[in-house]
Amino acid sequence: MRHVFMQRLFYNGIILTQSKNQAQASAMLIEGNTIVAVGADSEIVKLREKNTELIDLKRKTILPGFNDAHIHVWKVGQLESFIIDLRGVKSIIELQKKVKAIADTRLPGTWIVGRGFNEQVLEDKRIPVKEDLDAISQHHPIYLIRTCAHIASVNTIALQKAGVTSSTVAPPGGLIGKSANGEPTGIFYETALGLITTYIPPPSKEEYQNMIKVGEETMLRFGITSATDPAVHPELLEAYLDLDKKGEIILRFNLMPILLPDGGAEPYTVPKKYRSEKINVDTVKFFSDGGLSGKTASLKRPYRNSSETGVLRLQRDQFLSMAKEAQQKGFRIGTHAIGDEAIDLVLDVYKELHREFGDTRNRIEHFALPSDENIEDVAQYGFIAVPQTIFLYELGENFINSLDDDYLRRCYPVRSLLNRDIHVAFSTDAPVVKNINPWNCIKAAITRETNMGNKISGQESITIEEAIYAYTMGSAYADGQETAKGSLERGKLADFTIVDMNPLEISIDEIDSIQVDATYIGGEMLYSKFYYE
Secondary structure: OOOOOOEEEEEOOEEEOOOOOOOEEOEEEEEOOEEEEEEOHHHHHHHOOOOOEEEEOOOOEEEEOEEEOOOOHHHHHHHHHOOEEOOOOOOHHHHHHHHHHHHOOOOOOOOEEEEEEOOOOOOOOOOOOHHHHHOOOOOOOEEEEEOOOOEEEEOHHHHHHHOOOOOOOOOOOEEEEEOOOOOEEEEEEEHHHHHHHOOOOOOOHHHHHHHHHHHHHHHHOOOEEEEEEEEEOHHHHHHHHHHHHOOOOOOEEEEEEEOOOOOOOOOOOOOOOEEOOOEEEOEEEEEOEOOOOOOOOOOOOOOOOOOOOOOEOOOHHHHHHHHHHHHHOOOEEEEEEOOHHHHHHHHHHHHHHHHHHOOOOOEEEEOOOOOHHHHHHHHHHOOEEEOOOHHHHHOHHHHHHHOOHHHHHOOOOHHHHHHOOOEEOOOOOOOOOOOOOHHHHHHHHHHOEOOOOOEOOHHHOOOHHHHHHHHOHHHHHHHOOOOOOOOOOOOOEOOEEEEOOOHHHOOHHHHHHOOEEEEEEOOEEEEEOOOOO
16 A cells, blocks of 8 residues: 655646746645645755655646536536437437437336537538437437537427427427427427426436546546536535535535526525535526527527527526525525626626625626627626637537627637636536547637637637636636635645646647646545656
């Protein structure tokens, strides 16, 4: 068994601290789970004790652990091991074959669930309808979720089990796809998803916990040490807290309970705040609109070549009332807002909350298509923006096909946000995207290129230094924990990653080739590509 030292000294390295006071160093001394000194080898080596463990970095690079400020942790684990991963399928025929291969192994009546199709990359250029899924099975209810998780397709037996007919009315903030004769097409949008999901047996607490653990293991491999799970319902929250009380949580989590369930008539109760070494619960989550790639984000103008303007999911009065209750109980607010119509609504409510409660660091998740006025409001009131530049790479071709030129010009305008000194926290929103590697998100923030090589609003490009900062200190600030993590400084948590290349000394094309050699949380190495001698 490996001996555990109270002190560890990392030296002969390149330490990109993300501290404004000392940008780079070569040595770092940690004691227990805390950093006690950072500086030059000659200074820090003098501080070691007799039994200090010495780790020669051999000029490897250390950075603070990445903090994905918006990632659905359990869903990452779910797609790894529990449901059908449809990301990357190129046609409805391929989708049918992949789902049928699983359905054929399941007992009749068992729900078949998959996620990840994107009609823009399908040869068919359309969302599957019930007849497409009926061809897979008429004995299994099938529920296939679009990559954005705001749209889903079902087959006829699923409609029957849910009791959805031509006379079914969609809940507020949702849509049911219907044919010219009024019959359901099998496509559901936004809150109307709840009409189906209510009938799908939910995972058990143990299954949720297994999904969380798989998600943690996946993130560790990419140097992610902290994450915000931004849509936690009561059963999932119970699973997280139970793991924490048993000492089985690995990463540091900021959990955001949702208050309005999809399709539900009654909101959830505002939960109790919670704080431990690994879990923080002090922010609640709302959804104001849908997804941009699926054209359900709420816009002021129609999508390109369309009369559609998306779906506004929140009613102002209910939103304001529930947000006030949460703020009165000490919670911050995080709201999903992508389209400019939705952003206007959220900022209107946030400004009223600010007048009553002051600066509570409320967050706007995504903030994809803000107007110049929106950006000024966020800067003036100190709200936090949590964008996902990886969307430009993985979903950018959807944006190009569905947004007019003006919307494209201001799509995920990170440069404009930083120019106004707005706090920006980077994230992936996985599994909306497949690649959770922070270096891919960082590269996308610099190149602004899609996976087809097309550039979106290149003037919004930022530097690699700014991108790394947004993924570390920016996300720590969004968590409200910038004094404890996010940079490598004396007194902060020893959460960091060791990588094989210095990102400041390589070309842009090489950024996504950076490999994680090791990931440490609280001074303990929890992932290693190889053991450091």
